[in-house]
């Protein structure tokens with residue numbers, strides 16, 4: 001046993017694990033293609049400054065950062081959005097809008113380890129830049145939903161919980177939250193599900209300095225579970241009414257796409273990151289057993305602050321860790337067995353050259369081919385072929401080589417047939 005182990009929160013991908021990862025990333029790429037997104041990537045190491053302020057305190061606490069040998073303050077990327085904002089800002093002028101880009105970076109966060117949260121993960125990032133209309137929000141939500149549908153998950157398995165920071169802002173102001181306390185109040189209500197009413201009121205009055213009455217009014221906002229209920233309670237406030245109208249439009253578009261069952265209005269979705277400005281959402285398993293599978297939303301000011309180009313933007317991140325758990329729970333992980341089309345057997349050393357030639361020809365024709373590196377008895381080679389799960393075995397003895405054929409056995413049926421090598425090599 002080696003005395004070395006992977007660091008806590010970091011994974012080794014043995015072939016079976018890698019096959020699952022490849023399945024996940026491959027499915028993401030396929031759906032991104034269907035939606036017309038183009039793939040990009042950036043550096044895994046960035047200037048520390050890119051994340052300070054932009055991402056907010058939660059992520060900054062979790063940074064893997066250090067001073068490099070040139071004295072630069074650097075950080076491993078904990079998320080992709082600031083890199084995207086930087087890259088797009090530099091080129092956006094010359095690219096037709098909307099820009100639709102996706103990426104699957106490996107990200108690093110020094111998190112407290114818990115189920116569904118590691119210190120590295122792969123995260124699909126899908127972002128739309130340069131479109132401020134709500135149609136883009138609906139399209140983004142549809143893409144997030146379809147990413148999961150493509151794995152065989154249905155509305156019984158997951159739901160997108162959708163809110164809007166502008167709506168929440170209007171409601172919080174209506175409840176009597178001072179404007180300069182909004183960010184702090186977002187952070188407090190972000191923990192709404194985990195903390196009880198009393199504790200929240202204590203934090204709102206203590207940390208954010210709200211009056212008892214305003215704190216009570218803030219907590220009451222979240223009792224409303226439907227868009228209509230919010231409209232009934234607060235719709236007389238014109239600012240609230242305008243924000244509600246946009247949300248209703250977004251839901252109507254999702255309805256038209258046939259995806260209404262997958263989305264639910266939920267004001268408790270705030271999002272931990274600092275840069276969101278509009279519709280925000282998170283995807284969860286319906287049983288409520290796992291952490292968020294996906295999170296995202298609109299961040300219309302970030303490009304101006306990071307990239308120097310004023311472009312509205314929206315996007316989401318979907319991690320591989322929770323998704324993999326959900327697929328495993330629902331029995332939706334793919335078969336990871338390797339596929340061997342042919343195992344080629346040389347009966348004696350004398351047929352070795354002919355066997356190598358056949359192996360190579362079959363591979364050129366596109367087949368997956370295995371053979372033994374050492375010539376052993378035919379029985380042993382047969383065993384090796386079975387152990388690998390080979391579909392067919394091609395045996396070359398002196399007679400076969402002389403006749404330009406191979407004795408091909410189909411392993412499932414046991415059927416054996418002499419097949420001309422020429423025929424085997426036809427693509």
Ligand code: HAM
Pocket residue numbers: 078079080081109111116117118119120121123125126127273292293294295296297314315316317318319320321322
């Ligand atoms: P986020 O909510 O921090 O958003 O992460 C998005 C998703 O990545 C989470 O829902 C979760 O599935 C996964 N994830 C995050 N941290 C971990 C972790 N430590 N271990 C395993 N999985 C994790 C963002 O990062 C935004 N930048 C997404 C975005 C893109 N917004 C706009 N564009």
